[in-house]
Amino acid sequence: MSPRHTNLELFATDEPGRAREVSAEVEALSASWAAGDRADLFHRRACEERLEALRALWRKERELFGDAELAALRQLAEALRSAGRTDGRDCVGRATPRQVLREVFGHQEFRPGQEPIIEAVLSGRDCLGVMPTGAGKSLTYQIPARILGGTMLVISPLIALMKDQVDAMGKVGVRATFLNSSLEPEERRARVQSMRRGEYELVYAAPEGLEASVGSALANVRLTALAVDEAHCISHWGHDFRPAYRNLRGLKVRFGGIPVLALTATATREVTRDIADQLGMVDPLVQRGTFFRPNLRLHAYKKGDGATRLAGKRRGLRARDALLRLVRSRPGESGIVYCLSRKAVEATAELFRGHGVRAAAYHAGMGNDARSATQDAFQAGDVDVVVATVAFGMGIDKPDIRYVLHRDMPRSIEGYCQEIGRAGRDGKPSDCVLFYSWADVIGWDRLTDDADPAVAELQKRQAREMFRLADDAACRHVALVRHFGERMDSCGTSCDLCAGTDLCSEARPAKAERGRAEHVGEGPTSSGALPRRPVRRRGVTATSSTAPAEPSQSRAHAPDRDERGQGFPAEPSRTRDPSSTPTATAELFDELRALRRALAAERGLPAFCVFPDAVLRHLSAVRPQDVDELSKVPGVGPKKLEQYGDVFLKVLRDR
Ligand SMILES: [Zn+2]
DSSP, X not given: OXXXXXXXXXXXXXXXXXXXXXXXXXHHHHHHHHHSOTTOHHHHHHHHHHHHHHHHHHHHOXXXXXXXXXHHHHHHHHHHHHHHHHTTOOTTOOOOHHHHHHHTTOOSSOOTTHHHHHHHHHTTOOEEEEOOTTSOOTHHHXXXXXXHOSEEEEEOSOHHHHHHHHHHHHHTTOOEEEESTTSOHHHHHHHHHHHHTTOOSEEEEOHHHHHTHHHHHTTTOOEEEEEETTGGGGOTTSSSOOGGGGGGGGHHHHTTSOOEEXXXXXXXXXXXXXXHHHTTOSSOEEEEOOOOOTTEEEEEEETTOTTOOSTTXXXXXXXXXXXXXXXXXXXXXXXXXXXXSHHHHHHHHHHHHHTTOOEEEEOTTSOHHHHHHHHHHXXXXXXXXXXXXXXXXXXXXXXXXXXXXXXXXXXXXXXXXXXXTTSOTTSSOEEEEEEEOHHHHHHHHHHTTTSOHHHHHHHHHHHHHHHHHHHOOXXXXXXXXXXXXXXXXXXXXXXXXXXXXXXXXXXXXXXXXXXXXXXXXXXXGGTTSOOOOOOOOXXXXXXXXXXXXXXXXXXXXXXXXXXXXXXXXXXXXXXXXXXXOHHHHHHHHHHHHHHHHHHHHHHXXXXXXXXXXXXXXXXXXXXXXXXXXXXXXXXXXXXXXXXXXXXXXXHHHHO
């Protein structure tokens, strides 16, 4: 099998000059072959590539080759053939992807989606891989790099990670390096020279570097393919646009139409199209991995929601207190808590620390040193919880993050997906708890005031999509993967709606006697303090549960406001309050479940399709009395209201 990509470039324009360049290349190649390890697959492959480039040139310009050069090349070809025969591979030593997977990387099997991408790159086809975090994206370029020989250029925005990636490659014997602004000039020159000699299989570079030095360093390098990591950064429509990514456009053409592999963890169809256009891809294979990660258990709570899925208490859900409760129930576990504002980050980290949690803050307003210190301490396990804005995360490579909590709703579903994707990379169960409110949407809207109108429009749309996703009553995983064009059946056990779990009320601080369920909502002074009397409070608050269709009626305020002013009844308490003892609530819950069973059986549906447990729990705590109240319960949409509203209201009113 002969290599497909040969781009030996000669620079002289006159024949004697070109002949001298050929002679020099033949001499260099013979020396390189003699100096290397003949049993080394990569070495053989690199030499064969160079030999093939010379053959291609000989076919076009025979006059450039003298007898001595031809004799040397014949000898070399024979040596390569016999070296290849000794281990049973073909003359160019081309191994199969599976062989490389096992022999080099030590894995027995491919993960879903990896193989088709690798095959596409090997066959010279452009490919766009949309694979969620943790699906093993890097192998899809590392394996072709080993098989194709020559050098693969990997564009990555994460300069901070390049050294680690290169070190990891070194450990398994893949020759990799990086070129970026962190290198001293001398080191850099040495690496460029090695790269030109074809000594690296993988070269990592940042997109910003291509404009200047890395771009020129690539002259005369035999690139076999281009891999673009975090490719959504090329699209205006993505959530992480990096203008320098647009410089990648000409690379494919410059290197003779080499295959381009674009990889990203989050891309809608719109972004996918944009990536393909921007990179000048030709008929790319678009490979989408599944976005369903069953080990991520998704939960969501509407802030200020009086429904209190918190141990039957009738009070507004305060994200701050619920977060504290969740974090305290997991001492020693690694977690990230995302907040919208820097102020909230500082305050939440302080709150945690005040309760003995090893927490640190991270946001863009902090100095570089302080941010690095937080990141390093987290990575090293000296800090359990990082409280952060969205600025935190791109460089995090920690497999055992057991939970990601959102104190505020993320700006977009893509952002949410990236952020929760940092949990559970080791495949073990991890909780993702989202606190959201319509006030968060308004908060995001305000941040678009200065933006370009088209961008502002897009961002507003994204925030609303995110709100709808959070407020959806169906399986959360189904809703999430649907956003990326994927269909699946209900997860069954990996979200609160399917499993009927209520993490906040189940969470117990490690010192159990100090933080019983009743304490939720008491704030930082709660530990050890006398429980306050429950505040009588009815149903859903007006503040944050207003339907998104009428944003102007929501009080436009910063998300922080959501947590204040709770605990005062929006309307006078109803007489049904006294009946809401835990026993009465439990009885009602059982009754609603029986009703649900009957309805589901009648229609031949699984029970959760009528209403999931979480909704029933909510109904038994709040006891809505009319259609209006019922419609405000999260998970009760217009369709469900029409189908089941009357029968459920009948039971609820009877109590
Ligand atoms: Zn589910």
